[in-house]
Amino acid sequence: MDESMRREQYRDFDATELFCPNCRRAVPVRKRLLLVLANGDKYDYTCSCCGTSVGDKLVTERDNTILIK
Ligand SMILES: [Zn+2]
Numbered sequence: 001m002d003e004s005m006r007r008e009q010y011r012d013f014d015a016t017e018l019f020c021p022n023c024r025r026a027v028p029v030r031k032r033l034l035l036v037l038a039n040g041d042k043y044d045y046t047c048s049c050c051g052t053s054v055g056d057k058l059v060t061e062r063d064n065t066i067l068i069k
Contacts, residue, residue, distance in 0.1 A: 018054045020047040029054055 020027040027047045034044040040060035
């Protein structure tokens with residue numbers, strides 16, 4: 001039950017630079033909301049130089065109130 005440490009690692013992934021396989025170097029990335037899922041929001045990171053998708057992240061809202069209608 002070490003949820004706080006896990007969340008910190010996820011936060012670290014919210015970097016402004018990621019490795020782009022197309023540019024073959026670490027590049028500044030753009031964060032884009034890709035999907036809104038039932039368990040969280042999925043973000044897509046694209047290279048700001050060539051537009052290649054270099055990663056994605058699922059941001060869960062488990063600690064927040066989940067609205068069920
Ligand atoms: Zn690139």
